[in-house]
Amino acid sequence: MTTQLRGEAVGQRLQATFPDAVTSWDDDVVRVKPDSIVEICQFLKDTPDLDMDFLSSITGVDYVESFEVVYHLISLTHNHSVVLKTTLYGRDDVELPSVMVVWKGADLQEREVWDLMGIVFRGHPNMKRILTWEGFPGHPLRKDHLGG
Amino acid sequence: MALPTESITINLGPQHPSTHGVFRLRVTLDGEVIQDVEPIFGYLHRGTEKLAEERSYTQIVTLTDRLDYTSSMINNQAYVMATEKLAGLEVPERAQYLRVLTSELQRVASHLMGIGFFLQDLGAMGTPLMYCFRERERILDLFEMVCGARVTVSYMRPGGVTQDPPPEFWPALRTLLSDFPHYIGELERLISENEIVLARTKGVGLLSRELAIDSSISGPNLRASGVAWDLRKADPYDVYDRMDFDIPVGSNGDSYDRFLVRVMEIYQSLKIVEQCFKEIPNGPVRTDVPFFFRPPVGDAYAHVEASKGELGFYLVSDGSIAPYRCKIRAPSFINLTALTDMLLGWKVADLMVIFGSLDVNMGEVDR
Numbered sequence: 354m355t356t357q358l359r360g361e362a363v364g365q366r367l368q369a370t371f372p373d374a375v376t377s378w379d380d381d382v383v384r385v386k387p388d389s390i391v392e393i394c395q396f397l398k399d400t401p402d403l404d405m406d407f408l409s410s411i412t413g414v415d416y417v418e419s420f421e422v423v424y425h426l427i428s429l430t431h432n433h434s435v436v437l438k439t440t441l442y443g444r445d446d447v448e449l450p451s452v453m454v455v456w457k458g459a460d461l462q463e464r465e466v467w468d469l470m471g472i473v474f475r476g477h478p479n480m481k482r483i484l485t486w487e488g489f490p491g492h493p494l495r496k497d498h499l500g501g
Numbered sequence: 502m503a504l505p506t507e508s509i510t511i512n513l514g515p516q517h518p519s520t521h522g523v524f525r526l527r528v529t530l531d532g533e534v535i536q537d538v539e540p541i542f543g544y545l546h547r548g549t550e551k552l553a554e555e556r557s558y559t560q561i562v563t564l565t566d567r568l569d570y571t572s573s574m575i576n577n578q579a580y581v582m583a584t585e586k587l588a589g590l591e592v593p594e595r596a597q598y599l600r601v602l603t604s605e606l607q608r609v610a611s612h613l614m615g616i617g618f619f620l621q622d623l624g625a626m627g628t629p630l631m632y633c634f635r636e637r638e639r640i641l642d643l644f645e646m647v648c649g650a651r652v653t654v655s656y657m658r659p660g661g662v663t664q665d666p667p668p669e670f671w672p673a674l675r676t677l678l679s680d681f682p683h684y685i686g687e688l689e690r691l692i693s694e695n696e697i698v699l700a701r702t703k704g705v706g707l708l709s710r711e712l713a714i715d716s717s718i719s720g721p722n723l724r725a726s727g728v729a730w731d732l733r734k735a736d737p738y739d740v741y742d743r744m745d746f747d748i749p750v751g752s753n754g755d756s757y758d759r760f761l762v763r764v765m766e767i768y769q770s771l772k773i774v775e776q777c778f779k780e781i782p783n784g785p786v787r788t789d790v791p792f793f794f795r796p797p798v799g800d801a802y803a804h805v806e807a808s809k810g811e812l813g814f815y816l817v818s819d820g821s822i823a824p825y826r827c828k829i830r831a832p833s834f835i836n837l838t839a840l841t842d843m844l845l846g847w848k849v850a851d852l853m854v855i856f857g858s859l860d861v862n863m864g865e866v867d868r
Contacts, residue, residue: 355736408717409804410830412815423815425802425830429714429730436802458717460838469550484543484867493551494826 356433357381363403363435367393376440387422387439387449394455397426397435404428405435408456411463413470415496420447420472441472444497448473469494508536513852515544521618522863526852533848538841545867553827557793558584558659561827566653569833569865571614574600574607574644575807577657582738583803583814584659588796595784596661597739602777603647603656604805605770609681610640611808612721612763612770615860619760620692622857623701629692636684639677646670659794661787671778678775685767693761702757706843706855709754716839719832720810721766722859725751725758732806743780744773756858763860793822809833809860829868833861 364378367385374389385393397405409425424437441447451474453459463474464483471492474480482489491498514525523544529537549568553561565576578600585592592600617633641651647666648656656662692698708718713726723730731748733741749765751758796818804813810832817826836859843855 355732406714409811410802410813410815410828410835412826412828414817414826414828423800425813425815429728432735456717457712457715458835458838460716461834462717465834482543484546486543493548 354432355427356431358403358433358435360436363397366403367396370396382436382438384438384440387441390424390437390439391450391452391454393437394424394426394452398455402431403435404430406430408452408458408462409434411452411459411466413466413472413494415470415494417496418442420470422449422466422472424452446473447471448475450475451477453477468492471495506531515541521861522866524863524866526856528849528852530849533850535844535847535849535852538844540837540840542837542863543867545863547868549868550827550829553824555823557822558588558796558824559790559792559794561824562658563653563655566655567864568829568831568868569611569807569809569812569862570652571862572607572611572808573652573654574603574656575611575805576812577655578604578739579803579805579807579812580814581657581659582805583801583816584796586803587799587801587816587818588659588794590660590790591788592661592739593785593788594740594782595665596786598777598781599662599666599786600657601739601741601744602774602781603644603654603662605773605777606640606643608770608808609767609774610637612767613637615808616688616692616760616763619854619857619860620698622853623698625698629688632684632688632691636681636688639680643670643673643677646673658787658790660790661785663787665786674774674778678771678778681771682768685764685771689764693764698760699757701851701854702755702760702858704753704755704757705851706756706847706858707754708839708843712839712842713754716842717835718810718839719836720807721762722759722810722836724748725762726754727752732804732811736804738803738805740777741773744776746770746772756854759858759860795820795822804830807832809862809865810836831865831868833863833865834868836861837866 360378360383364383368375374386376384397403405426405428407427409427412423414421420441422439427434468482508531510529515523525541527539565580566573568576613633617630620629645651708726710726713723729748729750746769749762751762798820800817802815813830815828816824819825
């Protein structure tokens with residue numbers, strides 16, 4: 354059984370290393386600041402007893418007053434998982450750093466989030482649309498797309 | 502005098518017999534050698550995630566059929582598991598067995614198609630594919646008995662499955678189970694020691710263990726690279742924890758291993774179906790869930806080992822009858838991450854072999 358690491362345990366460890374980066378945690382989620390996402394992911398991947406070597410998925414959710422990006426991480430070695438969430442405010446020029454430097458698996462997924470949700474991943478080498486075509490109006494998974 | 506050379510860029514697809522759907526590769530070649538590859542897709546994008554936001558939880562089951570249309574049962578299972586987690590629904594034991602049983606049959610059908618088309622890409626026109634389709638047909642006949650549909654099954658529902666299979670299903674399944682090892686053995690003898698298959702696939706399109714994990718590759722492609730990671734074992738769902746089966750693992754991560762892992766998995770799936778057949782208890786097949794229901798506000802992520810890899814659904818509920826967000830973690834899509842790395846340096850003739858060995862399904866890539 355994949356153990357879902359408790360948000361509190363991971364959150365406290367992250368807070369000890371990155372005092373300003375962790376905003377809150379609950380049972381199974383750690384919420385972090387968008388600008389620290391790369392350092393936090395690198396720490397989760399490199400720490401031997403966490404060893405989050407597999408980026409399962411990246412999701413963008415539009416809550417209208419803010420965007421949320423959700424990272425599902427798994428460790429194939431220890432068979433445990435953790436969920437990271439980060440909140441982005443604003444409607445235009447929403448951006449956060451790309452985690453492609455940590456996992457190559459972020460490549461297509463970040464492009465998908467950009468295409469459908471309109472969140473720019475800073476530092477991604479090929480930030481182009483992927484499922485729709487260049488010139489497509491707007492980002493279809495936003496709640497206000499085509500007037501909502 | 503040395504002649505100047507130039508690299509050329511060609512388009513492969515979007516309409517190409519070997520892409521099994523609409524998929525385009527922009528390939529830069531130095532003579533015959535691949536220098537750069539850019540996969541271009543989205544031609545089959547139907548906006549499944551957006552459509553899901555305007556349908557009730559029960560209605561979305563039909564959308565999941567059309568993701569990877571060669572493994573609808575498994576898509577159903579992943580989706581209903583996410584809704585059950587979100588809404589806290591119980592699933593009767595018999596329904597869990599039926600889900601595992603049908604999903605494993607579906608995995609056999611999907612792998613048969615993967616193997617058949619892979620061999621077709623190698624140039625074995627027709628014959629092996631027809632063998633594979635003959636056997637897949639038998640499984641689709643069983644699905645027709647269970648739910649009336651062959652491909653877009655929509656058999657599962659939040660809280661169970663739609664109906665109990667009719668009495669004639671069980672003897673038909675018995676016959677299928679006794680016929681299949683012979684069928685697959687025949688296919689294996691025909692192919693796996695064939696000189697041409699070996700020459701074209703052994704050592705071709707290497708995917709190292711490290712690159713596979715780093716690129717989030719899952720399913721048979723990851724296992725062919727030597728990683729024994731299977732969610733049916735690692736994170737058992739429904740009744741997989743009661744099943745006795747092995748995880749076939751490759752050693753080299755080449756096209757041959759990816760092909761062989763699928764053949765081996767068929768045997769393991771049949772073993773699971775056999776166990777379900779013997780152990781399935783009597784009882785209800787669905788808990789009482791209304792057609793429209795409102796899960797509490799929150800989110801849930803459920804994943805299963807689909808025939809192509811880790812298929813996950815991330816659902817967000819705002820307390821209404823439709824999900825606020827329905828994200829699909831599609832294994833075929835994410836498995837394409839490593840495609841460029843796998844193709845660089847190989848000859849253009851190996852391109853379709855390597856692409857075919859990944860066994861991607863465009864319905865799932867584009868969603």
